[in-house]
Amino acid sequence: MMQRRSNAAELLPRAARLGRLKSALGAGVIRPGRLWEKRPLRRHYDVVIIGGGIHGLATAWYLAKDHGVRDIAVLESEYIGFGGSGRNTAIVRANQRTQENVPLYDEGLKLWPILTDELDFNLMFHNCGNLNLAHSEAAVAAFRLSVNTANFYGVRSELVDPQQCKELVPALDVSDRPAHPIQAGMYHPPGGVVRHDAVVWGLARGASLHGASIHQGVEVQGIDTEGGRVTGVRTSAGPIGCRKLGIMAGGYGPAIAAMLDIELPVNPLTIQAMVTQPLKPFLHHVVSSGAYHVYANQTLKGEIATGAHMDPQVNYTTDVTAGYFKHQAEALTDFMPCLKGVRFLRVWAGLADMTPDMAPILDGNFAHEGLYLDVGWGYFGFKSGPVAGKYMAEFMAREEAPEILEPFALRRFLENRYMGETATTMKYGQWD
Amino acid sequence: MTFRLTCPVCGKRDVYEFTYGGPERGPRPAEADPGSGLEAAVGSDPAVAAEAHFRWAQFRMNRPEPQEEWWHHGAGCGVWFSTWRDPATNREAPPGGAEAGGHEAGGRDSS
Numbered sequence: 001m002m003q004r005r006s007n008a009a010e011l012l013p014r015a016a017r018l019g020r021l022k023s024a025l026g027a028g029v030i031r032p033g034r035l036w037e038k039r040p041l042r043r044h045y046d047v048v049i050i051g052g053g054i055h056g057l058a059t060a061w062y063l064a065k066d067h068g069v070r071d072i073a074v075l076e077s078e079y080i081g082f083g084g085s086g087r088n089t090a091i092v093r094a095n096q097r098t099q100e101n102v103p104l105y106d107e108g109l110k111l112w113p114i115l116t117d118e119l120d121f122n123l124m125f126h127n128c129g130n131l132n133l134a135h136s137e138a139a140v141a142a143f144r145l146s147v148n149t150a151n152f153y154g155v156r157s158e159l160v161d162p163q164q165c166k167e168l169v170p171a172l173d174v175s176d177r178p179a180h181p182i183q184a185g186m187y188h189p190p191g192g193v194v195r196h197d198a199v200v201w202g203l204a205r206g207a208s209l210h211g212a213s214i215h216q217g218v219e220v221q222g223i224d225t226e227g228g229r230v231t232g233v234r235t236s237a238g239p240i241g242c243r244k245l246g247i248m249a250g251g252y253g254p255a256i257a258a259m260l261d262i263e264l265p266v267n268p269l270t271i272q273a274m275v276t277q278p279l280k281p282f283l284h285h286v287v288s289s290g291a292y293h294v295y296a297n298q299t300l301k302g303e304i305a306t307g308a309h310m311d312p313q314v315n316y317t318t319d320v321t322a323g324y325f326k327h328q329a330e331a332l333t334d335f336m337p338c339l340k341g342v343r344f345l346r347v348w349a350g351l352a353d354m355t356p357d358m359a360p361i362l363d364g365n366f367a368h369e370g371l372y373l374d375v376g377w378g379y380f381g382f383k384s385g386p387v388a389g390k391y392m393a394e395f396m397a398r399e400e401a402p403e404i405l406e407p408f409a410l411r412r413f414l415e416n417r418y419m420g421e422t423a424t425t426m427k428y429g430q431w432d
Numbered sequence: 433m434t435f436r437l438t439c440p441v442c443g444k445r446d447v448y449e450f451t452y453g454g455p456e457r458g459p460r461p462a463e464a465d466p467g468s469g470l471e472a473a474v475g476s477d478p479a480v481a482a483e484a485h486f487r488w489a490q491f492r493m494n495r496p497e498p499q500e501e502w503w504h505h506g507a508g509c510g511v512w513f514s515t516w517r518d519p520a521t522n523r524e525a526p527p528g529g530a531e532a533g534g535h536e537a538g539g540r541d542s543s
Contacts (some may be wrong), residue, residue: 263491265491313452313519317519321448356490413486414483416486
């Protein structure tokens with residue numbers, strides 16, 4: 001049984017609390033591997049959540065903390081954070097493009113410091129700001145739209161010229177030499193990076209402290225329904241009954257939904273990321289470029305963590321390919337020439353669950369009573385995890401969609417109400 | 433890892449020579465044969481017809497099992513062809529299961 005902190009620890013000033021995990025570890029208050037309590041798997045829960053990533057754990061945490069629903073099992077087929085939660089590039093931001101998405105991501109961004117305090121766990125939110133580069137007139141026009149939308153909703157975002165880009169990131173080559181010369185930048189000071197593993201661990205600990213059970217190595221193999229209601233799941237550890245079921249399995253969501261013969265406009269695609277050898281601090285903001293298909297930030301350890309584009313075919317594997325090393329190296333060294341000769345050390349892949357409008361599907365009670373769906377976040381699943389969990393918990397507890405989630409229902413794809421996160425429908429997973 | 437696709441003209445080639453054309457999804461609902469079950473289901477209600485079209489255009493089952501899909505050998509001979517690939521392994525794979533065949537190969541129940 002995990003111990004709550006001693007009273008002495010509670011008296012520490014807030015600033016000291018953030019740095020006290022290490023001392024707590026040293027004092028044996030929190031033992032490594034015991035951040036959350038392992039409990040026996042029971043045969044029935046009020047709520048079963050499929051997926052022990054940030055979305056599932058956040059939903060469990062908010063259900064237990066805010067709604068008094070504690071009879072929860074989070075089922076994870078591997079280990080918590082195995083999927084997208086531990087494979088993303090940890091970037092957070094709120095400069096999306098549409099009236100439905102900006103407020104949601106804005107609240108999500110503002111949640112990081114709040115969560116750090118509520119979970120009493122250092123999530124290592126590094127508020128370094130994001131600089132997105134435009135290399136064409138069309139991209140500059142798209143930035144103007146995004147910046148104005150962001151500012152309308154009170155989100156700090158500004159258009160900057162190449163010289164200002166250079167001041168923000170001196171390593172940038174803002175001359176005409178690169179294949180895609182920099183025309184402008186979109187600077188978003190409130191964004192940054194968060195330690196994704198810490199979010200998984202902190203939420204798992206918080207959810208566990210409030211009574212939720214986390215079960216690793218339990219794979220869902222089927223979903224049972226009766227009379228229009230979800231009644232339980234069949235798993236590698238036997239059947240488990242439930243009254244409400246949340247599918248929050250990230251890129252594996254479509255395969256889980258298919259167990260109920262539910263078709264989704266979601267294509268799981270493999271996306272790769274990699275890190276270089278550690279370097280002296282030189283990149284003080286997240287830098288991204290759509291034209292180069294690259295985004296990069298320097299980790300606290302000094303590595304350049306960079307994400308690539310996706311292969312277009314539906315793919316549930318996390319295999320990596322050599323071609324992306326070449327692509328990332330060419331792209332990064334073209335607009336940041338100082339990186340020439342730097343070595344990549346590690347590469348990995350994860351799944352991105354892509355929708356045609358680059359916006360997620362958050363729905364409930366649409367095919368079967370008691371069935372809730374949180375899927376289709378594409379490569380925005382990390383930054384949105386806690387806020388998605390907050391509102392999915394409200395949805396599941398009250399059995400009614402919170403107003404902020406209403407636009408994200410699955411039906412929009414049958415009514416031609418695609419969100420305008422991109423100028424045109426994405427072509428991932430198909431060609432037409 | 434990368435893998436090789438079998439082009440009907442050039443044989444096994446690196447997958448990055450090809451463009452993915454999406455899964456085989458049958459004819460558009462509006463182009464379905466007169467008197468087909470699909471057209472009968474669509475009827476004359478425009479909203480129903482639109483919904484059928486949107487389902488056809490974007491909705492997928494995406495089970496982790498072999499599916500028939502289209503590829504274009506753009507960096508080679510330029511031919512369009514269909515083949516079977518398994519998203520669970522990201523390799524070419526024969527239609528899965530004993531009941532395989534047609535667009536719904538692999539059966540309806542993978543659980």
